[in-house]
Amino acid sequence: MNQIHIDPSRKLGGISRNLFGGFIEHLGRCIYGGIYEPDSPLADENGLRTDVLQALERLQIPLVRYPGGNFVSGYRWMDGIGPKEDRPTRIDMAWHATDTNQFGTDEFITFCRRLNTEPYMVVNCGDGDMREARDWVEYCNGTQDTALVKLRRQNGYEAPHRVKYWGVGNEVDGPWQIGYKTPDEYARAYLEFAKVMKWVDPSIKLIASAASHWQGGTVVERTQQLLEQAGKLIDYLSIHWYVGNPTNDFAAYMAQSELIDERLFAYEGLIRALCLQEGLAPLIPIAVDEWNVWYRTHGQADHQNLEEVYNLEDALMIGIQLNSMIRHAYSVKMANLAQLVNAIAPIFTNKQGLVLQTIFYPFELYSRTCGTTALDVFWKGETFSGGTHTGVRVLDVSATLDDASNRLSVYVVNRSQTESMETTIKLDSACFGGGVQAYVVNGPDIKAENTFDNPNKVGTTPAQLTADQQTSFTYTFEPHSVTALVFDLK
Numbered sequence: 001m002n003q004i005h006i007d008p009s010r011k012l013g014g015i016s017r018n019l020f021g022g023f024i025e026h027l028g029r030c031i032y033g034g035i036y037e038p039d040s041p042l043a044d045e046n047g048l049r050t051d052v053l054q055a056l057e058r059l060q061i062p063l064v065r066y067p068g069g070n071f072v073s074g075y076r077w078m079d080g081i082g083p084k085e086d087r088p089t090r091i092d093m094a095w096h097a098t099d100t101n102q103f104g105t106d107e108f109i110t111f112c113r114r115l116n117t118e119p120y121m122v123v124n125c126g127d128g129d130m131r132e133a134r135d136w137v138e139y140c141n142g143t144q145d146t147a148l149v150k151l152r153r154q155n156g157y158e159a160p161h162r163v164k165y166w167g168v169g170n171e172v173d174g175p176w177q178i179g180y181k182t183p184d185e186y187a188r189a190y191l192e193f194a195k196v197m198k199w200v201d202p203s204i205k206l207i208a209s210a211a212s213h214w215q216g217g218t219v220v221e222r223t224q225q226l227l228e229q230a231g232k233l234i235d236y237l238s239i240h241w242y243v244g245n246p247t248n249d250f251a252a253y254m255a256q257s258e259l260i261d262e263r264l265f266a267y268e269g270l271i272r273a274l275c276l277q278e279g280l281a282p283l284i285p286i287a288v289d290e291w292n293v294w295y296r297t298h299g300q301a302d303h304q305n306l307e308e309v310y311n312l313e314d315a316l317m318i319g320i321q322l323n324s325m326i327r328h329a330y331s332v333k334m335a336n337l338a339q340l341v342n343a344i345a346p347i348f349t350n351k352q353g354l355v356l357q358t359i360f361y362p363f364e365l366y367s368r369t370c371g372t373t374a375l376d377v378f379w380k381g382e383t384f385s386g387g388t389h390t391g392v393r394v395l396d397v398s399a400t401l402d403d404a405s406n407r408l409s410v411y412v413v414n415r416s417q418t419e420s421m422e423t424t425i426k427l428d429s430a431c432f433g434g435g436v437q438a439y440v441v442n443g444p445d446i447k448a449e450n451t452f453d454n455p456n457k458v459g460t461t462p463a464q465l466t467a468d469q470q471t472s473f474t475y476t477f478e479p480h481s482v483t484a485l486v487f488d489l490k
């Protein structure tokens with residue numbers, strides 16, 4: 001029998017809403033043909049696809065990262081402002097494409113305001129310079145009568161865009177990046193970019209690009225150089241990961257939870273050690289500002305516009321990644337699902353409409369039910385072996401408490417392909433209040449996909465239940481499912 005023990009007074013830390021951030025890049029049909037399609041009958045007066053906006057609204061995304069990704073390392077932001085007919089088409093070397101610049105800074109801000117989400121801009125620290133970066137902050141946030149502020153006003157935006165979050169470069173540790181930098185080169189560049197960007201607007205929060213190249217990379221050295229040279233100017237340290245199932249081995253895929261947890265534990269330890277060494281307090285938080293499942297279209301010669309078609313096992317992997325970030329919510333204060341539309345995305349469009357991919361459902365579920373505090377959960381039960389891991393618990397679990405409503409959310413991924421998992425949830429130092437809302441993301445089998453022909457194979461099923469014993473509740477988790485149980489507490 002599986003058991004989950006929760007003591008709501010054992011709090012791990014506050015959960016930042018920014019854990020449910022998103023990311024859009026000038027890449028394939030993410031923006032053009034996804035978010036922005038002015039010729040479409042589905043577009044609003046700003047050229048934004050209304051069906052896409054409606055789907056995005058369901059995800060309740062608090063912030064969106066833009067414009068890349070690899071794209072940003074060759075981007076000139078000034079190409080994407082002003083009259084559309086004057087905007088140049090440029091070669092995009094990151095994705096071997098061209099970009100018309102019809103969607104740029106102001107269109108992105110309009111998109112964010114329409115979606116009620118915060119913009120998070122990344123500046124070009126690839127082939128771009130600090131002058132461009134600081135000018136972009138001034139164009140967006142400036143209030144004085146400077147030439148750049150006048151330009152923004154002339155472009156129709158009287159009020160400042162008030163962009164709070166700014167990333168300095170993207171994946172500068174990767175040899176695939178335009179303008180790859182050694183640890184020392186980036187730490188030095190970061191310091192100088194950050195100085196002038198914060199001088200333009202001291203209220204902005206800066207994200208340093210720390211680790212994306214985990215194998216053969218220089219994670220420790222990069223972070224050390226960054227903290228030693230520029231620690232006081234770093235508000236978040238960004239790490240990226242993508243997971244996948246390239247060998248079609250379900251057990252090995254599901255066991256990647258261990259790798260994710262391990263990376264977070266290791267990176268937290270590294271930050272802790274370096275902050276102690278440098279006398280930096282409080283600890284610099286982590287931004288996982290790109291994460292997702294991505295392997296089918298990874299490394300393909302033509303990239304296939306990264307139009308990954310997801311299945312149910314990928315949806316389980318979304319739950320597993322969110323569980324891990326909730327368990328590490330005391331250090332992970334931002335995360336951005338990469339990406340939102342068409343390119344490795346939960347929303348997939350064609351000219352006539354869209355389909356919600358399997359991974360849409362767990363993300364929506366967690367985003368809409370997650371509480372404000374992460375809880376320390378103890379659980380035990382059946383185990384499995386996968387890849388190099390043994391003794392991995394079949395259930396993957398996290399829990400949150402919503403302090404205002406006194407609501408407990410328990411998230412469980414059942415990684416058994418065939419077995420239901422009867423489980424007792426025991427509460428310490430609290431009592432169930434009676435009402436339980438269950439939401440189950442599932443489908444017929446682990447390879448089930450949602451397509452235009454068959455859009456509802458995987459989805460969320462809600463059920464209203466009752467916890468009739470004060471401190472114990474037994475529930476059977478369906479095979480290959482992601483479940484949220486939301487309890488009212490007394």
Ligand code: AHR
Binds near residue numbers: 068339344
């Ligand atoms: O999200 C797709 C790509 O993955 C991004 O452009 C890059 O930052 C990462 O390698």
